[in-house]
Amino acid sequence: MKTDTVFKRAYNDALDLISRLAEGEPLPSENTLSASMGVSRTTVRKVIASLKASGVISGAGRERNVHPSSPSMHRFPESETVPMAAQVEERFMEWMLRDNARPGTAINELDLARKFGVATTGIREFLNRFQRFGLIEKRPNAGWVFKGFTTNFALELFEIREMFELRSARALAAMPDGSSHWVQLEAIRREHVDLLNDIEARYHDFSDLDSRFHRLISSAAPNRFIDSFYDIITVIFHYHYQWNKHDERQRNEVAIREHLTYIEALFTRNVTMAELACRAHLTSARETLLRSTSMH
Numbered sequence: 001m002k003t004d005t006v007f008k009r010a011y012n013d014a015l016d017l018i019s020r021l022a023e024g025e026p027l028p029s030e031n032t033l034s035a036s037m038g039v040s041r042t043t044v045r046k047v048i049a050s051l052k053a054s055g056v057i058s059g060a061g062r063e064r065n066v067h068p069s070s071p072s073m074h075r076f077p078e079s080e081t082v083p084m085a086a087q088v089e090e091r092f093m094e095w096m097l098r099d100n101a102r103p104g105t106a107i108n109e110l111d112l113a114r115k116f117g118v119a120t121t122g123i124r125e126f127l128n129r130f131q132r133f134g135l136i137e138k139r140p141n142a143g144w145v146f147k148g149f150t151t152n153f154a155l156e157l158f159e160i161r162e163m164f165e166l167r168s169a170r171a172l173a174a175m176p177d178g179s180s181h182w183v184q185l186e187a188i189r190r191e192h193v194d195l196l197n198d199i200e201a202r203y204h205d206f207s208d209l210d211s212r213f214h215r216l217i218s219s220a221a222p223n224r225f226i227d228s229f230y231d232i233i234t235v236i237f238h239y240h241y242q243w244n245k246h247d248e249r250q251r252n253e254v255a256i257r258e259h260l261t262y263i264e265a266l267f268t269r270n271v272t273m274a275e276l277a278c279r280a281h282l283t284s285a286r287e288t289l290l291r292s293t294s295m296h
Helices: 001-018 030-037 043-053 086-097 109-116 120-131 151-173 182-196 197-217 224-243 248-267 271-295
Strands: 135-137 145-146
Touching: 001 043, 001 151, 001 197, 001 271, 030 043, 030 182, 086 109, 086 120, 109 120, 120 135, 151 197, 151 224, 151 248, 151 271, 182 197, 248 271
Parallel strands: none
Antiparallel strands: 135 145
């Protein structure tokens, strides 16, 4: 099931890439596709075979050409490209937002499973994952309880985030020119500019962009243990900011501009400049988190 999800997500990513190419242009190499899409070459080959079978690409080996105007450019539904664990995570956090969960709020596995349309095992796995970080607590014969975000929790969390991101920012700034990270960074820079130009109507879209931007930076220094913990950090920051609706549009605009400064510093390939920009943004983000914590 997991592999199928990875394949479908990679297939959609390949369609996005092909749509930016002209009719008849060569398909990038397997190594390039693997790096840009973040999947194995085995998955890339499976994607290429499916694209060829549907007529989106033609040829073989180094002579593969793309056909973005093909009527077979059909994407998989987003629900099929997101792992079940991520779907449960998103629905759980949105449920907490809608219900304005407070410390002491009871969490019922069966009730959530019905609301989310998933098995109770999926809910339990998610809750167990968060329990390690003190966000929720399992009480004997009383189910789960949301413990809430305290100031101390936020400060401890941010200390770890700062260590991780500074390490990743240095690694990204030092990457060679041919790294796929620069292509991805340029793409996400354009998304920031587009969002800034339409900030009045789209300021709610910032949370998702913020999450993807910081995940891109963290991917510059992959470490399975850090990646696992960073998932928790990203989710908490991504959703907790949304609890504080005060000056949301203004806060998001400021953060977008900080991101753009941060991105430009990374593009200089100067590790010191990248670190300074990273620290400046994280200082601002820390203050936002603490204000949000104190208001919730």
